[in-house]
Amino acid sequence: MVKIEKGNIVVVSFTLLFVGITGVVASPYQDISKIPIFLQFFLLITIVMLAVAFILIFEVKKISGSRTWNHILMANLFTIFHTITLAMLLNGRYSFTSINNLILITTLYTIGVCMLNVTEYLLIKPLLKKEPNVMRIPYALVYITFFFIWVISINIIPIVKFPSFQNINLLFLFLVLYSILLIYFIYSFFYISKSFQKVGFVHKPFLTGGIGGFSIFIMLFIILFTTNNFNIEYYYILISFIASPFAFIYYLNFAIEYPALIQPKWKALMPFDLPKVTAALTLAFLAVSIYSTAKEYPNFSIYQNISYIFVIAFLLPLFLGIILLLTYLKTILSRTKLRYWNYQKYGLYIHIIITFYVLSQIVLAWNNATSITKLLCAMFALASFAFYIFFALDLHKMLKDLIIKPTFDGLDIARYIVSLSSVFFLIFFGISFTYGKAYEVFGFDFVAYPVIPFLIAFSLIALWTYLRRTHKAFEEFMRPNIWGKLSYLAAFIAFLLVYLIYTTLGTYIQCFPFHDFFFIGYFIAMVIWIASIRTLTGEPKYKEKGKEDIVNLLNSYARKFLRTDILEGLWEIAVDRYVQEGEELVISFDPSRRRFDLEKADEPTRLKIAVGLLLEMHKLPDTVKIAIIKQSLEETKTEIAAILNEKVLMLPEDLRVQFDEDLYYPILFEKMVNNLIKHLETFVPLSEQEKIFNRLKRKTEKYSSIRFEQDGIRIKEGTKFSRDEFFDLFKLYLDSIEDKFPFKPFLLYELIREEIKKELDPYNITIGNLLNIVPTGLEELDEVMAGGLSKGSSTLIIAEETRTKHKMLLAVIKQGLKERTNVIYAISKRPYQQIRGELLTDFKDFKKIAIIDLYETIHSEARVSGLIETKHRIIVPLNKILFQRSIVKMIKRHPKEESKIVVIDAYDDFLSYYSSDEILELLQKQIEGLKRWNCTCVISINPHSYLITKEGVEEVKKNFENVLILSGDDKAASVFIEKLYHGTPSKHIIRLH
Structure with missing residues (x-):
């Protein structure tokens, strides 16, 4: 099915040698006897198949830049995690479950993963148009990486232990929802497969994918029916099947989005963002599970004297600010697609987590705090709220300036509420498992050592750098506003207040052994926000790269756009207008980098798209609202013409009319005639060529602007030829050469035909235009x-x-x-x-x-x-x-x-x-x-x-x-x-x- 060349046996040999040496050297230090041999082989076989699955996607992404394939990559990542957690579950069962049942479970799962590989192979084979080679030397690193995953897994699995759980009804609810998802997955694959039965396309791949899903479905029921004690195995089953829904959802995302590229009707099968809804529900299940488990621990007494109305009062304003902020952030990210906002989002997530951690400590320490500490805690909550609300107002001002209307979706708001509540309670009740225990970060206490002054200084410098660079990048798009500066000032004040709270709590803060993680998290968030600046800095101009290229010019203009949704619209129009069927697989537009990748397209297509986009950029209404294009349309045309020269003539008629094309036919004429002079020098000496041009000058006035020099012709700058004049002048030259050619004209025509085909075909100039020949098309x-x-x-x-x-x-x-x-x-x-x-x-x-x-x-x-x-x-x-x-x-x-x-x-x-x-x-x-x-x-x-x-x-x-x-x-x-x-x-x- 997949291709393995003889030369690539070296890769296999090297990998096996590496594996063997590693095993021998590490054997004195490894104790993997706790894991049954058949589970080790199960893990090894499955992980190797998953390595192949990754490589198959890497192969297709070389020719197809579509982001649709990323869904399969994400699904494969979750499948790795599911494989490891399933092995963990089966390892725990090994002592009391029939070996036949365990082998049946692993066999069904292996069939499911195998079907995944077959599905990927059947999907990519028509695109590759050859057998994929999964054993090439560059992929050796992939196999070695997956081998290390296998080694780490078989060493970690025996160590990981989970507590028992009493409320198993929660598990059944989770498994019912999981079963519904799995049934919908199987149904969707079979339904789409059947719809394309006559046409082909995804019929066979999705049929095998549905079979793989059905195999996992049977495996689920065998696991449930062979479980002896759900209370003991609760977390093993839950963790194992948490990864699985995400894998199925991302596979389903691909299964719907891929055919929807041709038939948009398939998008109806996924009416909302299923991965994000599943993530919210999963967090909720984990939060309830952690709460139920914490109740069984002695430390749960720390929650008895807490006023939960007080907790809700603390949380509601924060939730309001965060939901508003996340809504605005989602809107601006969906419309601009800049990586900058992704960095902002990741930094914000870290900030939310550390804020919730500090709030959890405040709630638990409230009864032991002094009045000053309580005042500081209230100020921290206020500063945190101020950060989120000011950040939201900053984004709202940007959206207004960019003429983008935020959308408030009820499902999104519900998802935010569930996710934020779940994360908070996961942290809040998770603290009970470490409360009063002795742990130290890096062996010392951040509060007690002079690390805080460094973090304060770093935060001040980072704050100043961030505000200066980001708003400098944005100020050309929109009017400056105060909200951004206030938001990060509020974040810095919150940071100082946490330090003061920890100091005033004295020895009680030691009951929370991981309190120093706030400073680490804050530091990471600041580093991420500073890193986001890098994505806003413009790339060097195309001329500074040492290579004048129309695509580089296009990308330098694209970097001036903030609303990349506008660029995406222009891109789709250009692809529909200028790209032939099948060619769209080798070109792409990355909105997050504001970069057009046209390198694999043929030259005429590359020029058509680049010039078409550059000219369309100037036609946009309210350009100043969405991009910084200071050049006029005429200046842009001058830049394009300076790069392309005679290649302007490769453009289609609707683009050529934007330029004075008669200026470029003389350049093309000079290039072509000089090529022929060089080829014919052996048969028609340069002295004869000079005489030919002298006679042609007397024959037609247009040849008076052409002079013959030592080794070719030069045309006077500013000379203009029309297309028809180009044909006439070229024919006159060819007729003159034919008279001087010492052999049969047939041989001369063969040479000229090859030159015309090679050099002039991209200009839509054919043999029939220049020779008295009518091609047959065969x-x-x-x-x-x-x-x-x-x-x-x-x-x-x-x-x-x-x-x-x-x-x-x-x-x-x-x-x-x-x-x-x-x-x-x-x-x-x-x-x-x-x-x-x-x-x-x-x-x-x-x-x-x-x-x-x-x-x-x-x-x-x-x-x-x-x-x-x-x-x-x-x-x-x-x-x-x-x-x-x-x-x-x-x-x-x-x-x-x-x-x-x-x-x-x-x-x-x-x-x-x-x-x-x-x-x-x-x-x-x-x-x-x-x-x-x-x-x-x-x-x-x-x-x-x-x-x-x-x-x-x-x-x-x-x-x-x-x-x-x-x-x-x-x-x-x-x-x-x-x-x-x-x-x-x-x-x-x-x-x-």
């Missing part, structure tokens, strides 16, 4: 015919009625349309709707094609006696006079000097109504008329038709300059080039692929 055929058919020539394709014939004719038509050549297609073999559908898969409209439809009258019961005209179609009866008239009508819609392609596949059906000599005469007249009107014609005739059998194949062939004979069909098809007007092909027989 690469293998064009290669041996020096690019295609001679422009203005007539071509006979002798072919039976096969799919390959139609593909060949359609290739000629599509190639003509790509080169913006007018195409006329006369067909009696296939319906108009089918042809139209085939063309619309590659082209948006029918502007350049006209279809003469003879099929309709042949296969329709309704009689048609005249021409029925529509914009791009004429329905014609099988009447040679009306047929001629229809072709003339279509041709005369275009100027005579414009080249045209006429493809006719109808003569065989005319033979049912006319004699062979009449059709031959019609054929001869049409070929002559088409030449006069600058048409390249391709006509298909069946080798068994009455025209060829009656008049003779040679009699028909002599009317054409090119004769191609198609034989076989599909993969066995080949073309014999019997006659070619502009030379001898390098091969006469070509296999079509």
